[in-house]
Amino acid sequence: MVWHAIGLMxxxxxxxxxICYARFENTHEQWSFKILNTATVTYSGxxxxxxxxxxxxxxxxxxxxxxxxxxxLGNATHKFIYQHQIKDIDLIASHGHxxxxxxxxxxxxxIGDGRxxxxxxKLPVIYDFRSQDVLMGGxxxxxxxxxxxxxxxxxxxxLNLGGFSNISLKKNHQRIAFDIAPVNIVLNKLAQRLHHNFDHNGDLARTGKTEPELLTRLNALPFYQETYPKSLGIEWCNQHLFPLLEKPDVRDLLATLTEHISDQISQVLNEHRIKSVLCTGGGAxxxxxxxxxxxxxSTDIIIPDQEIIEYKEALIFAFMGVLKWNNRINVLASATGSSHDHSSGLIV
Structure with a gap:
């Protein structure tokens, strides 16, 4: 069976x-995909x-x-479909913001009402993928x-290096996953103090000096001692992280945060003896x-082509929409901590 879907992230x-438009095929219970068109709609100020x-x-x-x-979201998707002259679409899957x-x-x-x-x-839409899992204790x-x-x-x-870093891996024949540390949500915020949208290539951080005392405080935050499954949100940053970043020298803060993020990620890779990791998201x-x-x-860090780096999450939400449409499991309890695997999302 073949499905064509658009994912929004x-x-x-x-x-x-x-926005990612992709083709998914299921042959003998093996899934494959092909990314057909992509776009990023930059937000206006x-x-x-x-x-x-x-x-x-x-x-x-x-x-x-x-x-x-x-x-x-509807207007952006409609414009994307028109620009690429897309004819074959089974559904749109939207993560929202x-x-x-x-x-x-x-x-x-x-937010981003699917209705x-x-x-x-004017196509089937699947949205609100997270709420059901949270209500189930995940x-x-x-x-x-x-x-x-x-x-x-x-x-x-x-490994995804987005606003937050998260990882998924196999352990004892189960797929586990969890958030590791904040990444771009804090690095971008600091770079903006220097009138940059983000720290291109980490060049700003490279010119700063690591502050040992701040690094120790960051690495000691209780979240890092918690067991998985676990996840982070902006509220956590507002409460625990941003108050530590009042020092005026932004380059030193960027250097220290980069050191901290690399400490946390490498610790996870070493602890789980990961031989190869696919690295995506803007932080790649x-x-x-x-x-x-x-x-x-010693993990082999694999940086894929641009489409996978930038659109892997949108691709997977399109895939989750296809799974939901077919009433198949699209959320793993081993990753989220909910009571059991389930098929999540609202269809309109």
């Missing part, structure tokens, strides 16, 4: 909306501010933004391990960070 680092400040909105204003962003993520309190919120998206795109994250398991199993592990372009990780582990 907006990450916590606010660098834009990723207005939209970036809206999404960045969404966490502070009143209930009424947040509901309004939920609808407004749903129409934004995370505002709140507090699984300990049994809620997570990704608004469907109103514009973290609602990470969700991409189902794609790692069924589409990228040739690697020992898959941060040469300084990759150098730091490589120096602390």
């Amino acid at each position: 907006s990450g916590t680092s606010l660098d834009g909306l990723d 207005i939209w970036e501010e809206k999404l960045k400040n969404s966490i502070y909105l009143s209930a009424e204003d947040l509901l309004e933004l939920h609808s407004e962003y749903g129409f934004y 995370t505002v709140f993520h507090q699984p300990g309190r049994r809620f997570t919120l990704q 608004a998206l469907q109103t514009v795109a 973290n609602g994250a990470p969700l991409v391990p189902i794609g790692d398991e069924l589409l990228f199993s040739q690697y020992d592990a898959c 372009y941060n040469a300084f960070l990759i150098e730091k990780i490589s120096a602390k582990t």
